[in-house]
Amino acid sequence: MTAQETISDGPVFHLAHTNPHGESERDVAAILRRAADSIAELGDVDVLDITFLSEPVDGMDYLRVVVYYTLPGTPRLQSAPQAPVDG
Numbered sequence: 001m002t003a004q005e006t007i008s009d010g011p012v013f014h015l016a017h018t019n020p021h022g023e024s025e026r027d028v029a030a031i032l033r034r035a036a037d038s039i040a041e042l043g044d045v046d047v048l049d050i051t052f053l054s055e056p057v058d059g060m061d062y063l064r065v066v067v068y069y070t071l072p073g074t075p076r077l078q079s080a081p082q083a084p085v086d087g
Contacts, residue, residue, distance in 0.1 A: 010075060012070055016066045017035050017038065018031070018062070019063055031064075032065065045069040046069060049068040052065050
């Protein structure tokens with residue numbers, strides 16, 4: 001398997017969501033819905049990456065979603081394939 005990296009030749013923006021503390025704090029579907037709603041509200045953007053993290057904090061799973069995007073028309077550069085990745 002080889003890794004290939006695609007990067008933007010312009011500004012890359014991001015938005016992040018976490019769940020409010022309390023009963024819904026571990027609600028994966030809710031945080032993904034909120035991220036999807038935010039992407040829809042942005043309108044016509046090019047999503048580059050979506051990262052979902054679950055980090056233990058004070059004995060609870062702290063969920064976070066980060067969406068990286070560019071505005072329409074931002075040129076994207078594609079690098080040559082990199083060396084094989086172990087795994």
